[in-house]
Amino acid sequence: MASALPITPTDPDPSFAELLAGRPHLSMHALDGLMVEGVPLHRVAALAGTPTWVTSAGALRRRARALKAALAAAGLQAGIHYAVKANTGLAVLRVLAAEGLGADVVSEGELRAARAAGIPAAAIVFSGVGKTERELRLALAEDIAQINVESAEEVEMLSALATTLGRVARVALRVNPDVDAKTHAKITTGRSENKFGVAIDDAPALYARMAALPGLEPVGVATHIGSQITSGMAAYRAAYVRLAELVQALRLAGLPVKHVDCGGGLGIPYRDEPAPSPEALAGAIKATLGGLGLPVMLEPGRWIAGPPGLLLASVVLQKQGAARRFLVLDAAMNDLVRPAMYEAWHGILPVSPVDFVAPVGPADVVGPVCETGDTFARGRAMPSLSPGALVAFLDAGAYGAAMSSTYNMRPLAAEVLVDGDRFAVVRERQSYAALLGDQRLPDWLTE
Template sequence: MTTPAPLPTPVGSPHFAYRDGVLHAEGVSVALLAERLGTPLYVYSRAALRAAYEAYREGIGGRDVLVCYGMKANSNLAVLREFARLGAGFDIVSAGELQRVLAAGGDPGKVVFSGVGKQAAEMRLALEARVKCFNVESVPELHRLSQVAHAMGKRAPVSLRVNPDVDPKTHPYISTGLKENKFGIAIEEARAAYLTAASLPGIEVVGVDCHIGSQITETAPFLDALDKLLDLLDALAADGIHVEHLDLGGGLGIRYADETALAPSQLLSQVFERIDARGYGSRQIVLEPGRSLVGNAGILVTQVEYLKPTAAKNFLIVDAAMTDLIRPTLYDAYHGVLAVAPRADASTAVYDVVGPVCESGDWLAKDRELAVREGDYLAVESAGAYGMVMASNYNTRPRAAEVMVDGDHYHVVRARETIEHLLALESTLG
């Protein structure tokens, strides 16, 4: 008798695991979800979302820390509602994201508004909602916000986003704290910018903000940036400018392959030690985690359409594409790929997993050893962040459905688009 091959261990979250030879999300068979709801399909685990948030709460302990979920990572209303229930605030970068927070029952008083290109109408909406803070990213933006707030008879709470010129040692497309990045105000110019802010009508200085990048797996870049921010706080104090909070941004990495993810407690314990030593322990800390809260809480399920061997490559063609998950082609990102129901009766081969879109860049994974047949389901791992939220309709492809698993139950939290949806907003010239 042939001994069956051991089942792979899914990365990142214990809430995705094999039971009786089939991959499950919590207590629900992923194969069952695919059969009932179709593919491509995003599947999220509610328990995984909670566990990720609890890891921050554990690291915070009794300190004054506000976790503002960086919702650009995944803005599904069910995800937002879950974090709102857990007590999170939100880091937004558009008026649309603010409206999502409000629709999900989030507290606008726990919202920080980031982004380099805020428009006047967005500023007005945020002022009317009474957001916690505007993370201002340039002096011209500061002047515009002053004009808008003053005209409304309001004072805009402001934190200047400082660019500390710290290398986060991550992919250049997700690095945000270097001089060549578009984000924030250079650390050398920050003191003068704060003096300008303090002099403008309609502006109330409340904090200092910094965000150096994403998928960071070591503490050194965070602490290097923190030291520069603490030096700035010393200078601002000398200028008579008091700040109520210190916003350290987000950026903690997750496990995609064999990375060792940095636990929130590992970072926060060192942050608390440094701010206490510098005399700023009474300041509120604001964090803006995104990927680390949702990345490992989701998978993308896809079905094998064709096996296409060629002289140079074996291609495994699936129904998901770069339109569903663009990270591999955009960032050359690695995502694990698992057979939902691994076969003992299929030969193993090394494949490039590709989609049906008419682009050579349409691939999800390269050089993966899989034993599959046409019609089988695959799970693309660690797809909860920057997956569905970056999806497109290129090639007139309707976007995937999204489902949230909660124990032994599941809930469709975004219906699958149809061609009719895509055509509804268009018209011809008659």
């Protein structure tokens, strides 16, 4: 779930002002410093401490509405199911539910989170290559909108389970179109060597099998070719052309197809790289699938949740090494793993208005975890920062908090939602008691 951009790019980084200009929910106040909507981040730090995840509700709404508007302007009948894996926060889900978005889930936990946030079962799609019997039982009991099956083995298992439970599962067949989305190798999902979906050439026979089995109602076909797609619409068009051909073949065979699930993957500019717009994606869908006369479904995650979120951190100390200056923060790779895992680039802004305009020089921005990989940026242009100074990692709302861990026995960070000039802690910082609380010593070690 990442950008393929390295943490040490070869061309000049955007300036602080350029990073700020591209993110309308952020501003720099002459006295209060960096603000999210109407809330100064120093106030958030004073209340919640650091590191803390901060999400703009207004930005979430604007992005949801922009995507809906682009699809409507293209004349598409489209349903949007937010990919919960990008950010599983209940407050985030509630904001998006209020905007009319459904949910795309890949686990029992995500399904339960979507329901707890008020997303109706009729607006939930369950994807994933390894759904367990327990998870499928829950999906059937909740009577969700659709289960995207990804193998012949899953088809047989779901049929048997639904029949035993006296249920009918609405199913879409996820196909692998063997299209290279030109994204990071760890997040491509539409190539023949990837684990996802069934080969598109095998789809007609398996779809016919689904139609013949008890307990199943085939409703469509689905695909998802990758995440953080910024190389334009060529990969989308290639995949959707193959989907359109498949739908036509299924119709010729007399098989029902009610809609097409286009997946997600639309990328965002983490740095200053070009990224396709919702309008471009809507145009690609219209050009390739519009002639089918079918509703479509989309499952965006990063595009919705990425830019509205940031990670607020404090400087522990500034260390001058033999050859490099290090800014050591209280945030670490256990909080934001994307740079360590994918060499992903995130903008980093000083929060203080004084630090924002201070002279800059190269620094390695690192965390306190005992791993050399605990590095957010190398040679980044940063001012000299004193202990306690605040910095903000931009575009961290997707695959940030959701991928965090307690490595080095570091508690999970707090989470805050900003809405206009209001803000609230929506997830308390994990306590050390909670961090240890689910561990038990066996009897023979306590005697």
